[in-house]
Amino acid sequence: MQKKVFVTLVVLFSFLALTVLAYGQATPEDAKAWVQKAKEFYKKQGKDKALETFKDPKGEFVKEDLYIYVLDMDGKMLAHPKADLVGKDFMVVKDKKGKLFAKDMVKIAKADGSGWVDYMWENPKTKEVDSKTVYFEKVDDVIIAAGAYKK
Secondary structure (H helix, E strand, O other): OHHHHHHHHHHHHHHHHHHHHHOOOOOHHHHHHHHHHHHHHHHHHOHHHHHHHHHOOOOOOEEOOEEEEEEEOOOEEEEOOOHHHOOOEOOOOOOOOOOOHHHHHHHHHHHHOEEEEEEEEEOOOOOOEEEEEEEEEEEOOEEEEEEEEOO
């Protein structure tokens, strides 16, 4: 009897531990929903207020490893919760494997209005470089984006 209780407890605690580890990691579906939420906010509040809100690292558009960032149609970073990235020309920024991911984003946004691009980026939770997939939509003259780490 004690062995059954012990095994049951081990299984239960293993399940709980896996659930806790998985909690907080955004999925691609989360990223797409986050962009939809940001898009609605942008349209309701206007460009200036939206960009300021998206820059706030403790704001409503940053949750765990999920955050909004915004590029202009030339690849310049207009909003990001990491202040040192705002204003940078991302058309020349390469990920850790040399991919010009923003160039792909701008090209797809101009042609299709929305899409997905994969690249390698530092995960704000783990501080490690991980594979990331980003969903984005062109809204007026900007690209609103959010990504999910694949790890």
